[in-house]
Amino acid sequence: MLTIRNLHVSVEGRPILKGLNLEVLAGQVHAIMGPNGAGKSTLAAVLAGREGYEVTEGEVLFEGQNLLDLGPEERSHAGLFLAFQYPVEIPGVSMVQFLRAALNAHRAAKGLEPLDTADLMALLREKAALLKLDPSFLTRSVNEGFSGGERKRAEIFQMAVLDPKLAILDETDSGLDIDALKVVAEAVNALRAPHRAFLIITHYYRILQHIQPDVVHILADGRIVRSGGPELALELEEKGYEPLILPA
Amino acid sequence: MKLAEAPTLSLEAGASHLTEVLRGYASAEGLPPSLREAWQAHARQAHLEALFLDQKHKEDWKYTPLSFLRRPWKLAPPVQASPPVSLAFSGQAAELVLPSEDLPALRSLPAPTSVWEALLTPAASLQHYALSQEGYFVLAPHGTGELSVHAATLSVAPGTQAEVLVAPSGSGFLLVRLHLDAGEGAQVRFFLPAGGGAHDLFVYVLVTARLAQEAQVETYDLTASVGWKRSEVRVYLSGVQAQAHLHGAAIVGQGSVVDHAIRVEHAVPHTASNQLFKALVYKGGHSAFQGRIFVHPHAQKTNAYQSHKALLWEPGAVAYSRPQLEIFADDVRCTHGVTTGFLEGEMLFYLRARGVPEEQARHLLAQGFLEEVLSRVPQEALRGWARQAMGFAE
Ligand SMILES: Nc1ncnc2c1ncn2[C@@H]1O[C@H](COP(=O)(O)OP(=O)(O)OP(=O)(O)O)[C@@H](O)[C@H]1O
Ligand SMILES: [Mg+2]
Numbered sequence: 299m300l301t302i303r304n305l306h307v308s309v310e311g312r313p314i315l316k317g318l319n320l321e322v323l324a325g326q327v328h329a330i331m332g333p334n335g336a337g338k339s340t341l342a343a344v345l346a347g348r349e350g351y352e353v354t355e356g357e358v359l360f361e362g363q364n365l366l367d368l369g370p371e372e373r374s375h376a377g378l379f380l381a382f383q384y385p386v387e388i389p390g391v392s393m394v395q396f397l398r399a400a401l402n403a404h405r406a407a408k409g410l411e412p413l414d415t416a417d418l419m420a421l422l423r424e425k426a427a428l429l430k431l432d433p434s435f436l437t438r439s440v441n442e443g444f445s446g447g448e449r450k451r452a453e454i455f456q457m458a459v460l461d462p463k464l465a466i467l468d469e470t471d472s473g474l475d476i477d478a479l480k481v482v483a484e485a486v487n488a489l490r491a492p493h494r495a496f497l498i499i500t501h502y503y504r505i506l507q508h509i510q511p512d513v514v515h516i517l518a519d520g521r522i523v524r525s526g527g528p529e530l531a532l533e534l535e536e537k538g539y540e541p542l543i544l545p546a
Numbered sequence: 547m548k549l550a551e552a553p554t555l556s557l558e559a560g561a562s563h564l565t566e567v568l569r570g571y572a573s574a575e576g577l578p579p580s581l582r583e584a585w586q587a588h589a590r591q592a593h594l595e596a597l598f599l600d601q602k603h604k605e606d607w608k609y610t611p612l613s614f615l616r617r618p619w620k621l622a623p624p625v626q627a628s629p630p631v632s633l634a635f636s637g638q639a640a641e642l643v644l645p646s647e648d649l650p651a652l653r654s655l656p657a658p659t660s661v662w663e664a665l666l667t668p669a670a671s672l673q674h675y676a677l678s679q680e681g682y683f684v685l686a687p688h689g690t691g692e693l694s695v696h697a698a699t700l701s702v703a704p705g706t707q708a709e710v711l712v713a714p715s716g717s718g719f720l721l722v723r724l725h726l727d728a729g730e731g732a733q734v735r736f737f738l739p740a741g742g743g744a745h746d747l748f749v750y751v752l753v754t755a756r757l758a759q760e761a762q763v764e765t766y767d768l769t770a771s772v773g774w775k776r777s778e779v780r781v782y783l784s785g786v787q788a789q790a791h792l793h794g795a796a797i798v799g800q801g802s803v804v805d806h807a808i809r810v811e812h813a814v815p816h817t818a819s820n821q822l823f824k825a826l827v828y829k830g831g832h833s834a835f836q837g838r839i840f841v842h843p844h845a846q847k848t849n850a851y852q853s854h855k856a857l858l859w860e861p862g863a864v865a866y867s868r869p870q871l872e873i874f875a876d877d878v879r880c881t882h883g884v885t886t887g888f889l890e891g892e893m894l895f896y897l898r899a900r901g902v903p904e905e906q907a908r909h910l911l912a913q914g915f916l917e918e919v920l921s922r923v924p925q926e927a928l929r930g931w932a933r934q935a936m937g938f939a940e
């Protein structure tokens with residue numbers, strides 16, 4: 299589904315990703331762990347198409363398509379979703395307005411008619427309930443005044459609405475209380491499917507106890523330095539990064 | 547075919563020309579002597595002649611392009627240039643206190659049943675100004691090159707409510723000078739919409755208001771598309787618990803000037819004021835905001851808030867913002883913030899990353915930016931009008 303080959307990325311002339319390789323197959327859940335500043339969010343940003351990141355080498359294929367050629371909205375239409383580490387507030391734009399525009403753009407890209415209001419609201423209410431979000435949040439401005447945990451849940455809510463093929467979760471578990479973490483994990487697990495994949499960026503073993511990954515990677519200094527099964531996350535939890543990153 | 551160009555005056559000549567025109571209006575020439583005196587008295591109260599005297603030297607006009615002064619404005623016919631009037635609102639009905647009952651122009655004007663109905667009726671069928679139970683309104687379709695003057699003193703009885711609507715349309719220059727005396731606990735709302743795409747529409751609204759104890763004034767200044775508009779609002783909070791809530795939302799397009807000059811004076815303890823202004827400025831547009839808060843030495847427990855945000859849509863947009871806080875009391879809560887800047891890339895990316903195409907994302911963000919003000923407009927009809935005029939109707 300996603301193939302990253304020898305990806306080099308610079309920000310303001312400074313190399314951040316330095317030859318990253320990754321292969322994610324449909325149906326899989328991959329976890330990416332790594333120290334602060336390793337380049338995890340940079341990877342997420344480059345995949346989603348944020349400006350200001352210069353790809354100096356390498357390629358990214360998403361379902362056979364060259365992902366880097368597409369604008370952010372086209373990547374979204376193709377089935378890519380990024381749950382942001384720091385979701386931004388959008389004053390004056392309600393969640394309903396926002397998701398109506400997003401969903402209808404997705405539908406237009408597939409040659410479908412816009413959803414009518416009743417169907418749209420039914421869908422949004424259903425997914426809000428799944429994330430245990432109060433329906434009133436649909437009419438509030440996007441992320442405005444949301445608590446840290448509410449923002450993270452709102453990201454997963456949007457993911458559930460947009461039904462992506464590949465979802466990248468950038469530290470969605472940070473800032474969630476224990477119950478909210480369960481709610482989010484359940485929503486992700488409910489969406490696990492043979493045609494869908496997840497890339498979960500996290501610092502904590504805890505979320506991976508709820509969402510069993512197929513593969514765990516350690517990203518350090520712009521590269522994947524180790525990959526393994528779920529036990530790698532446990533090992534990290536016990537020993538910390540240093541012994542695992544340092545060449546033996 | 548070559549269009550005849552409007553003769554242009556120098557700024558000085560334009561200012562003295564306008565001053566002369568207003569002097570003519572105030573002198574009520576051509577009226578029978580019995581009417582003339584009252585008319586003149588009202589006009590004097592409005593200080594009309596003083597408005598344009600060397601304003602380009604005045605601090606208050608520092609950021610305001612004065613291109614309108616270059617036109618040789620001539621006074622519109624009497625129906626459009628309404629007499630200076632005095633209006634008393636007492637709750638049951640509004641009473642028009644005229645210089646005389648014999649003024650033909652006013653008598654012949656039927657008052658529509660609702661101010662809001664009037665706003666939504668096509669301009670051509672409207673009277674130029676009228677009065678209803680709810681309030682007073684000025685809707686002035688003009689001729690190009692004509693100056694239409696409206697001066698009114700509104701006195702609102704204690705404990706009553708009134709609404710004032712100034713909704714210019716068409717082209718020409720509309721000058722509105724209103725003074726409000728709000729009695730104890732009175733509540734008055736001013737709605738100042740302008741829009742509809744006319745670039746030869748020039749509007750100057752000057753509102754002064756004096757508020758007694760517990761009185762409240764609200765203004766909603768909504769500008770979609772005009773050539774030049776200046777709204778000057780000066781509120782004097784002279785009674786405890788008096789409040790002023792002033793709002794503005796503007797779209798400032800190519801060749802357009804939108805200017806707010808606000809002055810709020812807290813003269814006694816325990817008063818509150820609130821200024822919330824937003825302008826979305828396109829290339830070639832010019833937005834100016836001056837917000838002055840003056841707190842008298844003994845006006846303790848004043849609560850004053852001011853926010854002005856200008857969103858520059860693209861390079862070539864111009865916005866000036868000038869907060870002036872003069873606070874002479876020490877137990878005061880005063881917060882203010884002015885920001886001027888381009889669209890945040892982070893917001894745009896967030897929307898696009900969810901699949902919203904760039905153009906549409908920018909449109910949503912523009913709407914969201916102004917919605918903070920629009921959502922506070924307490925009249926659904928006007929809210930709808932503004933969203934439509936600003937291009938945000940769903
Ligand atoms: N826009 C930017 N401008 C300048 N430097 C940047 C920018 N984005 C990322 N960097 C730098 O790139 C490096 C990697 O940052 P990134 O956010 O990808 O790390 P991370 O692995 O997600 O860390 P964390 O675990 O703290 O979230 C950091 O040194 C960061 O300062
Ligand atoms: Mg990060």
